[in-house]
Amino acid sequence: MSHEKEPKSDDVDSADAGQVMLAARLELPLAGTISPSFDWKADMVWIEGRELEWPSLDRQRNAASKSNLRRRCKGFRIDRTEVTNQQFAAFLSASSENLRFFDRRMDIVAVEAGQFRAVAGKEHFPVSYVDWLGAYSFAAWAGKSLPTEDEWILASLGERTLQPATTMYPWGTDRPDSLKLNSFHASSLPALMRVGSLPNGKSSTGVVDLAGNVAEWTLTGAASGKTSAASEDWMVTKGGSYLDLPAHCSVTQRAIHHRDERLAGLGFRCVVREKP
Template structure:
């Protein structure tokens, strides 16, 4: 049976666009509401100073909404080069003449006021592709939310406690390290064609287009993302010390870097006293998830605080190489991005085309961590796969390549310059991803060594 995307949701009206713009800006301001020293400091060479991200989102709005769509004379053309992400690697950005925190806030506020003026005047039925359906506003909304998630990754790398708000999450399926959960751990996806990508969703990016028919053989895919408990079994079995599970370049990388666990994990909680430990024995969290015991167990640093590794949560902060090695160890493999997308059933979200409800997905920084595995049965796709959206970005086996008939829009640097066999595709979003910036067709990509992103994975295998 051929699967097709359902009709698109109604095009966003101006009130909804204004609300989405406001929601994105509220996050940016919240994540930069701290002492100036923390904003201008580079917490890791992998990331920009937070103040660069703050001014960059305003400059991006000025370029695309005010100048490209609104025809407005440039406000600050002299800073375009500073905030061009393609001209300056992150490690070099602290040396640029960046706007200070107060000036950056004034600048982005002035840009936003003019953006709302353009929104008031624009015709959303204009056939111009930037204006049609409010695409240019969707472009900047999603861009700002993506930088908000980047800011969260920066703040995690900073190790500074007390900057990020946490929250409550539903309980999941309790599990001890190495145990199998009750119920079916895999779901079956039958053979046949499905429509991959989209032509219908008005805010979809160029790399999600055009939709095209894919015909896949039958396969099994994990019902849930791989959990910390699952991953601890790999570590305990010597997974980081056995070259059988690693691609040659991955094995060289873990040996060279001395990697033996996900990023931010440490055995026994020994990290020079950073943060505060929550106890020396197995504990229960507020959401019902269980933790690995302290002492000889594994701990993690999460936004500046030390805590035992929760067994029930999807593992995060793992590279593609680590995900691939685990899958081999488990006798499986990573799914292709086509397999991942088909398991969602050809819908905007796995459950359908309606916006996410709180019982369907962990999105938008509801809490500063993934929800326990099994926490969102109401968000399952048609084949039974759960937590496909939210919690952790999921590595796939696919390289980031264009779809047949790809056309770059609105600029080649968004997607086209990254195509090839350098970046691996991630799908599904994380707990830090806003619902306005994710859908089943959305394609993220990164280097296979990247671990600071909120990434995990699930496994697949051929049926039969």
């Protein structure tokens, strides 16, 4: 895993075009082309589209530099919480094709052939040990999509703009603590928390757990910074996890994971690119 602070392209992410290429390469349905298995608007938050401006690393090092990256992000809906064990168990149970995405380390158990449920008491905890393809396939099944890195950042920022040399979190610039995010703290043992347990850490848009708990897969490829790079195997993840230091949970921080990785601190949430 590696951490970076800036995407490498100033082009606008073409999420829809990228998904066509990705779906063709992986022989998957397009996210959003399957009839939703539940009310896709339930517990989602509308994020207004706008231009997103990235202060470049050069500008952070040299105040005289004015080279910023600007991209336009359209409006979308995003899940208020991370996808839970209960939701992912329903996905696993929906088709035998989905069984390949089950991992015995999940807080999910098989109750009979092809049927799954969340471990008692863990229903509303974020699902983890999900690889990128499992997250993408869940999103397609639900009639949704994974967010691009830009969409994830916009949901975290609300109406704020990125500031050079400023560490920003979903709740603002206040110092992170255990009341705002579930990350690695020396004073406590690391453990996942029920989604929405830390309302003090929500963004101004009302989205919770964007920082900490589990890091989240995106549609954005690490090498190109685009969603149209169907040949990429390394993908951007955002938000950091309960196993990361607070500094790795900021809005601009990104990590890079291979699409096949299944980790204790890695999950996802979904978006819908439709008008409210």
